[in-house]
Amino acid sequence: MELPQPDPAVLARKDALIARLRDILPEDAIIHDPAETRAYECDALTAYKCPPLCAVLPASTEEVAGVLRACHAMGVPVVPRGAGTSLAGGALPTADSVILGVARMTEVIETDYDNRFIRVQTGRTNLSVTGAVEEEGFFYAPDPSSQLACAIAGNIAMNSGGAHCLKYGVTTNNLMGVTMVQMDGTVVEIGGAHLDSGGLDLLGLICGSEGQLGVVTEATLRILPKPEGARPVLMGFDSSEVAGACVSDIIKSGILPVAIEFMDRPCIEATEAFAKAGYPMCEALLIVEVEGSEAEIDHQLGLIMDIARRHNPVELREARDADEAGRIWLGRKSAFGAMGQINDYMCLDGTIPVSSLPMVLRRIGEMSKEYGLGVANVFHAGDGNMHPLILYNANEPGQLELCEALGADILKLCVEAGGCLTGEHGVGIEKRDLMSTQFDPADLEIQMAVKDVFDPGWLLNPAKVFPLDVSEARRRPAMAAE
Amino acid sequence: MQPKDEAELAQIIAARNAPVWIAGGGTCGSVPEGVERLDTAGLSGITLYEPGALTLVAKAGTPLFEIEAALDAEGQRLAFEPWDARRLMGAGGAPTIGGVVAMNASGPRRIAVGAMRDFMLGVRFVDGMGQVLKNGGRVMKNVTGYDLVKLMTGSRGALGVLTEVSLKVLPRPEAAGTVLIDGLSDPDAVRAMSAALTSPYEVTGAAHMPQGPGGTPLTLIRVEGFETQVTYRTGALQALLAEFPHVRVETDPDVTAALWAGVRDAAPFHAREGDVWRISCKPSDGPDLGARAQAQGLLYDWGGGLIWALVPSGTDLRARLGAYDGHATRVRGGGDGIPNLQPEPPALAALTEGLRAKFDPKGLFNPGLMA
Numbered sequence: 001m002e003l004p005q006p007d008p009a010v011l012a013r014k015d016a017l018i019a020r021l022r023d024i025l026p027e028d029a030i031i032h033d034p035a036e037t038r039a040y041e042c043d044a045l046t047a048y049k050c051p052p053l054c055a056v057l058p059a060s061t062e063e064v065a066g067v068l069r070a071c072h073a074m075g076v077p078v079v080p081r082g083a084g085t086s087l088a089g090g091a092l093p094t095a096d097s098v099i100l101g102v103a104r105m106t107e108v109i110e111t112d113y114d115n116r117f118i119r120v121q122t123g124r125t126n127l128s129v130t131g132a133v134e135e136e137g138f139f140y141a142p143d144p145s146s147q148l149a150c151a152i153a154g155n156i157a158m159n160s161g162g163a164h165c166l167k168y169g170v171t172t173n174n175l176m177g178v179t180m181v182q183m184d185g186t187v188v189e190i191g192g193a194h195l196d197s198g199g200l201d202l203l204g205l206i207c208g209s210e211g212q213l214g215v216v217t218e219a220t221l222r223i224l225p226k227p228e229g230a231r232p233v234l235m236g237f238d239s240s241e242v243a244g245a246c247v248s249d250i251i252k253s254g255i256l257p258v259a260i261e262f263m264d265r266p267c268i269e270a271t272e273a274f275a276k277a278g279y280p281m282c283e284a285l286l287i288v289e290v291e292g293s294e295a296e297i298d299h300q301l302g303l304i305m306d307i308a309r310r311h312n313p314v315e316l317r318e319a320r321d322a323d324e325a326g327r328i329w330l331g332r333k334s335a336f337g338a339m340g341q342i343n344d345y346m347c348l349d350g351t352i353p354v355s356s357l358p359m360v361l362r363r364i365g366e367m368s369k370e371y372g373l374g375v376a377n378v379f380h381a382g383d384g385n386m387h388p389l390i391l392y393n394a395n396e397p398g399q400l401e402l403c404e405a406l407g408a409d410i411l412k413l414c415v416e417a418g419g420c421l422t423g424e425h426g427v428g429i430e431k432r433d434l435m436s437t438q439f440d441p442a443d444l445e446i447q448m449a450v451k452d453v454f455d456p457g458w459l460l461n462p463a464k465v466f467p468l469d470v471s472e473a474r475r476r477p478a479m480a481a482e
Numbered sequence: 483m484q485p486k487d488e489a490e491l492a493q494i495i496a497a498r499n500a501p502v503w504i505a506g507g508g509t510c511g512s513v514p515e516g517v518e519r520l521d522t523a524g525l526s527g528i529t530l531y532e533p534g535a536l537t538l539v540a541k542a543g544t545p546l547f548e549i550e551a552a553l554d555a556e557g558q559r560l561a562f563e564p565w566d567a568r569r570l571m572g573a574g575g576a577p578t579i580g581g582v583v584a585m586n587a588s589g590p591r592r593i594a595v596g597a598m599r600d601f602m603l604g605v606r607f608v609d610g611m612g613q614v615l616k617n618g619g620r621v622m623k624n625v626t627g628y629d630l631v632k633l634m635t636g637s638r639g640a641l642g643v644l645t646e647v648s649l650k651v652l653p654r655p656e657a658a659g660t661v662l663i664d665g666l667s668d669p670d671a672v673r674a675m676s677a678a679l680t681s682p683y684e685v686t687g688a689a690h691m692p693q694g695p696g697g698t699p700l701t702l703i704r705v706e707g708f709e710t711q712v713t714y715r716t717g718a719l720q721a722l723l724a725e726f727p728h729v730r731v732e733t734d735p736d737v738t739a740a741l742w743a744g745v746r747d748a749a750p751f752h753a754r755e756g757d758v759w760r761i762s763c764k765p766s767d768g769p770d771l772g773a774r775a776q777a778q779g780l781l782y783d784w785g786g787g788l789i790w791a792l793v794p795s796g797t798d799l800r801a802r803l804g805a806y807d808g809h810a811t812r813v814r815g816g817g818d819g820i821p822n823l824q825p826e827p828p829a830l831a832a833l834t835e836g837l838r839a840k841f842d843p844k845g846l847f848n849p850g851l852m853a
Binding site for chain 1: 532533534535536537556557586588592593596597599600609613614615616617619620621622623624625626627628629630631632633635636637640641652653654655656676679680681682684707708710711714762763764765766784787788807808809810811823824826827829830833834836837840841852
């Protein structure tokens with residue numbers, strides 16, 4: 001993956017920039033010592049690293065506005081950063097950029113149960129939003145796997161999903177309003193505690209824009225009353241095709257499970273060795289969870305198991321209580337950790353129409369053999385969001401490149417099957433150069449035109465999302481500023 | 483003009499310099515004088531429907547009834563419950579899916595499942611230079627590039643002519659039941675709806691008619707699901723709302739369907755003169771805003787977060803409402819200098835103008851509609 005060359009003129013202005021930032025922020029909110037800026041050299045896509053010019057940690061919308069105004073005036077690129085958990089390199093700096101981290105902005109501003117919303121500063125972690133309202137019986141629905149660590153700011157930037165979005169939707173479906181600072185320091189309020197826009201849906205545009213249109217400092221989020229209960233059923237099948245057909249039949253039956261998770265044999269084996277959840281050894285395993293009162297859950301699980309039995313499962317295990325439910329989820333929740341124990345891995349995020357699941361899984365198996373790299377599949381089957389994990393050895397020269405090439409081929413397959421490159425992780429740098437396989441030049445041009453409106457100088461997170469050669473003409477004037 | 487396909491539409495727009503008025507079914511108002519009508523009826527038909535993937539793709543001019551019939555045959559539906567403007571507007575025509583998307587037309591179930599925009603998976607459209615563009619796709623989760631699908635939804639044709647849309651659809655539940663409460667004041671009704679909406683019983687509709695079908699106040703709280711579920715949940719809600727007098731349960735499918743269609747389409751105002759506004763607000767602000775509106779008729783939906791207000795023609799309702807968290811849109815009436823859409827603060831108006839200039843640099847689409 002290529003990164004643009006830093007602008008020497010910006011590098012030369014480092015001292016002047018730091019001096020200017022000192023007028024806006026307290027000393028301990030400006031990190032410029034090269035030994036300390038290394039803490040910001042990468043996010044969760046750790047294969048790529050580059051320390052920034054400096055990092056700043058503002059504590060309020062006003063301070064964010066001050067920083068952006070200063071960087072705007074000096075022509076310095078800014079890379080916004082939530083908690084740095086992006087798997088796509090969304091918060092990867094360039095050497096000539098300022099990392100703007102929201103880690104100090106974690107306050108709950110307002111909680112309103114009657115009107116079912118919470119307003120927070122966006123440095124707050126996803127799980128601690130639920131933490132702030134769960135005593136009153138509420139929760140915040142989007143639940144990315146990194147929810148313990150990831151920040152709402154990053155969730156909004158990437159429009160994060162999670163296991164339960166089949167029923168509750170992703171971030172954009174649960175976001176009611178934002179306070180956003182534009183690159184020139186202008187603060188705008190979009191949406192609020194009411195529903196829907198009276199004009200263009202700017203909120204929907206901002207969500208998922210990967211920090212390229214503005215820095216979101218506060219967010220109004222929809223909170224929901226917790227269901228009375230939830231319980232999963234686990235089912236094993238002797239082929240992925242059959243598991244895929246079972247998913248389709250469950251969905252067609254009129255039941256809307258809260259989650260349908262899928263694991264294949266390589267993933268089951270690794271998970272069993274690591275977490276010992278007692279999963280059956282089979283080709284494909286599904287975990288299907290439903291919610292409601294005890295009687296409602298019994299009824300729905302009964303219907304789901306009837307459907308499963310028609311597909312001759314090799315295993316069918318209903319959770320009778322919370323303990324059994326916990327054991328069923330244990331393996332799935334530790335799947336990524338388990339894979340990490342045995343190998344380096346790259347996690348993909350392509351999404352496909354559910355109907356193409358068997359074909360895509362078969363092709364991935366073939367590609368895995370062609371490349372000589374193992375691939376384990378664990379994903380949200382109800383919505384077609386695949387997470388193939390490509391296993392490789394980072395210490396062996398050439399393996400990362402081989403892994404990236406296989407990853408690119410798998411993502412192209414997802415697009416060919418009628419799907420997309422990324423379902424919930426975002427494009428970042430990781431999928432940037434594949435964008436042209438999904439979009440025609442004009443489709444990319446209109447997206448870049450949107451960025452032109454919000455950030456005419458292309459200073460906000462400029463080297464992401466769009467292939468570098470496609471965005472070059474727009475990024476160049478930024479370098480020439482001042 | 484009635485282009486027969488997307489390619490012909492693109493040619494027309496590329497060559498054109500005079501404004502056009504994009505019309506689907508033409509159910510939301512009339513074409514301004516001197517502006518040529520661009521009819522999307524030629525772009526019609528369901529192009530893909532996969533019930534097992536909860537996905538439907540249709541050309542923008544496809545009549546809504548055609549889509550609803552196809553879904554119904556598979557036991558599915560458009561869960562956002564698009565409202566039908568015809569009787570309110572006194573218009574004929576058949577609503578099209580493109581019109582529903584362009585207006586982000588969402589009904590009572592919006593509070594539970596999301597708005598029309600939350601069911602949009604992908605769009606194809608022709609921009610103001612005649613380019614055919616696409617965004618999104620036909621999969622449930624997609625964060626590849628900017629979400630122009632949301633931007634196009636509800637943009638009232640100001641950014642381009644929709645040619646094809648991909649939608650998420652949902653199963654139609656087996657049963658529905660409505661808890662009815664008679665005689666509540668507006669503040670008590672919002673309190674009751676809020677209690678229901680903060681319960682775990684997954685309420686899919688919460689509305690209050692200060693003048694219900696019998697001329698007296700009626701509050702409606704809906705649940706849907708399996709038959710056993712509806713019985714259990716309506717019972718649980720009845721117990722939860724025991725502090726209010728006259729709580730009863732209606733489960734007759736025809737009666738509940740008619741009641742909710744009335745809420746969805748603002749039936750109380752159909753045969754009455756005057757301007758009709760929709761106010762989106764924080765639900766607990768609803769009763770106060772309702773009072774400030776000094777309206778001839780009110781209808782609360784979305785637990786109080788949506789107020790339909792009937793006022794004499796030419797009333798500047800925004801002046802009456804003052805400042806609040808939300809916005810007001812006039813859906814019936816106009817031509818009197820009062821903007822139908824809520825004016826935006828300068829910084830947001832600049833973004834809106836900037837986007838329109840990029841998508842429609844020749845200023846062709848729906849002149850005046852966004853004002």
